[in-house]
Amino acid sequence: MGPLTFSPKAGNLCASYNYFSHTLTPRTFSTTTAHEEGNKQIEEISVIFVDNDGEKHVKVPVGKSILEAAHENDIELEGACEGSCACSTCHVIVRDLEYYNKLEDPTDEENDMLDLAFGLTETSRLGCQVIATPELDGICLELPAATRNFAVDKYAKAT
Numbered sequence: 001m002g003p004l005t006f007s008p009k010a011g012n013l014c015a016s017y018n019y020f021s022h023t024l025t026p027r028t029f030s031t032t033t034a035h036e037e038g039n040k041q042i043e044e045i046s047v048i049f050v051d052n053d054g055e056k057h058v059k060v061p062v063g064k065s066i067l068e069a070a071h072e073n074d075i076e077l078e079g080a081c082e083g084s085c086a087c088s089t090c091h092v093i094v095r096d097l098e099y100y101n102k103l104e105d106p107t108d109e110e111n112d113m114l115d116l117a118f119g120l121t122e123t124s125r126l127g128c129q130v131i132a133t134p135e136l137d138g139i140c141l142e143l144p145a146a147t148r149n150f151a152v153d154k155y156a157k158a159t
Contacts, residue, residue, distance in 0.1 A: 045137040049075050050095070052145065060132040066092060066141065067127035080149050083128035085109050088117035089149050090127035093142040097123060102135045119144040 044059040047069060060069040067090045070077035078089035085107075091114065094100040100123040106114065110129050117124060127141075 091117040094123040
């Protein structure tokens, strides 16, 4: 059977999607490590979280958000909105400008939330919006000393 083709007249969009998504060749980058999970190999990068207690080195699967990785590794990064980019409680500071420049530019929504963050810096980002990629292997993220959770603040003022 030959390769599937896309024909707009025939409405063969699903076949086109399957063809393209299954023909992408995964690349192995020397900066990442991989491990087996079931019968599937998972690429991971190293991420360093820094807080008042020191550094914690963790392995993060490529494609996972920094917020998810923090929660899975018992790192106190709140994420009150559960990663929907509706608060600033997962604010992190990228310590190295070289790594910061490797990130996609923040969206307008992320910038709006960052404006509410405690201790905002030039290299601040929301952990829910930073996705692990091979280029970010070795990134060092500082957790601010405090967060602003406006949902809790509003409730506290109302009582």
